Amino acid sequence: MIPYLEHPTLDLGFYTVEAFRTLVLIAIVAQFEITVRRAPRFGIARETASSLVGWAIGLGLISAHVFDVLAYYPELLRENPLELFRFWGSLSSTGGMLGGLAGLFWVARRRGLAGSELMRLLDVVIFALPFTLALGRLGCGLQHDHLGIRSDHWLAVAFPGGGRFDLGLLEFFWVAGVAVAFLVLDRQERRPGFWLATFFALYAPVRFLLDFLRTEDATYAGLTPAQYLAIGASLAASSWLWRSRPPKPA
Numbered sequence: 639m640i641p642y643l644e645h646p647t648l649d650l651g652f653y654t655v656e657a658f659r660t661l662v663l664i665a666i667v668a669q670f671e672i673t674v675r676r677a678p679r680f681g682i683a684r685e686t687a688s689s690l691v692g693w694a695i696g697l698g699l700i701s702a703h704v705f706d707v708l709a710y711y712p713e714l715l716r717e718n719p720l721e722l723f724r725f726w727g728s729l730s731s732t733g734g735m736l737g738g739l740a741g742l743f744w745v746a747r748r749r750g751l752a753g754s755e756l757m758r759l760l761d762v763v764i765f766a767l768p769f770t771l772a773l774g775r776l777g778c779g780l781q782h783d784h785l786g787i788r789s790d791h792w793l794a795v796a797f798p799g800g801g802r803f804d805l806g807l808l809e810f811f812w813v814a815g816v817a818v819a820f821l822v823l824d825r826q827e828r829r830p831g832f833w834l835a836t837f838f839a840l841y842a843p844v845r846f847l848l849d850f851l852r853t854e855d856a857t858y859a860g861l862t863p864a865q866y867l868a869i870g871a872s873l874a875a876s877s878w879l880w881r882s883r884p885p886k887p888a
Contacts, residue, residue: 639790639791639792639793639794639795639796639801640792640793640794640795640796640804640807641795641796642795642796642797642798643780645657645658645780645781645782646780656781657777657780657781658777658778658780658781658783659777660777661773661774661776661777661780662773662774662777664773665769665770665771665773665774665777666695666770668766668769668770668773669691669695669763669766669767669769669770670688670691670692670695672765672766672769672770673687673691673762673763673765673766674687674688674691676762676765676766677759677762680758680759680761680762681755681758682755682758682759682762686749687759687762690742690745690746690749690759691742691763693741693742693745694738694739694741694742694745694763695738696741697737697738697740697741697742698734698735698737698738698739698741699725699729699734700725700737701733701734701736701737701738701740701741702729702730702731702733702734702737703722703724703725703726703727703728703729703730703733704722704733704737705730705732705733705734705736705737705863706727706728706729706730706733707721707722707727707728708722709730709733709856709863710728710730710855710856710862710863711728711856712856730864731771731774731775732845732863732864732867732868735767736867738763739760739763742759742760742763743756743760746759754830757830757831757834758830760831760834761828761830761831761832761833761834762833764833764834764837765820765824765833765837767837768813768814768816768817768820768837768841769817771809771813771841772810772813772814772817775806775807775809775810775813776806776807776810777806778805778806778807778809778810779804779806779807779810781806782795782797782804782806783806784804784805784806784809784852785802785803785804785805785853786802786803786804786805786808786848786851786852786853787802787803787851787852787853788800788801788802789801789802789803791803793808795807803851805848805851805852808848808851809844809845809848812841812844813841816837816840816841819840820833820836820837823836829882831878831882832882834875834878835874835875835876835878835879835882836875836879837875838871838872838874838875839872839875839876839879841871842867842868842869842871842872842875843868843872845864845865845868846864846865846868846869846872849861849862849864849865849868
């Protein structure tokens with residue numbers, strides 16, 4: 639099994655630096671930098687990309703908490719309605735992606751972007767996402783905050799109390815692989831929408847399966863909120879890739 643590692647921290651006396659929070663911060667910077675640097679290649683000004691991705695990150699962080707509370711911890715909201723506004727609290731990566739992309743779409747449309755230009759912007763943002771997620775999920779894996787079912791599988795972690803899956807670590811392995819695949823696929827020019835559809839076609843089915851290994855997440859009719867969103871994303875992405883495939887030679 640994968641050896642257990644205590645969450646790395648650095649005590650500065652006046653503040654304790656945690657690996658998880660550090661990696662999340664690096665992930666946010668990576669999302670911003672990759673997006674802004676790639677934007678001119680897709681005909682989008684760096685200033686435009688910088689402003690819009692800033693909105694996307696901000697709205698994504700807010701929605702990550704709001705979605706987490708509403709979908710997974712509604713009892714906290716019943717106990718204290720102000721829990722919804724503790725944006726520094728628990729976060730959902732699914733809620734962050736959903737809110738970030740929806741917010742980006744809304745702000746971009748308000749600024750007059752539409753059609754292929756809007757799709758190119760979404761592609762630029764999505765291309766950075768597996769790199770961002772890999773950093774964030776590595777932090778989750780080091781903090782061990784997404785524990786799964788007990789197992790002695792070789793992909794399980796040898797926790798002091800017995801082996802079990804660490805879902806943050808498993809997702810890190812997968813999205814890191816998707817990031818490598820994106821670097822390979824980026825050697826050729828792609829039509830608008832390719833990166834958006836390809837990411838969700840690769841990510842959503844695996845996320846759907848990984849959620850079956852969870853032990854404490856709220857479920858509705860047997861599935862987690864993330865699984866329902868994963869089904870929709872998988873179908874939409876697969877449909878786009880199928881319809882946009884190159885025509886067969888005559």
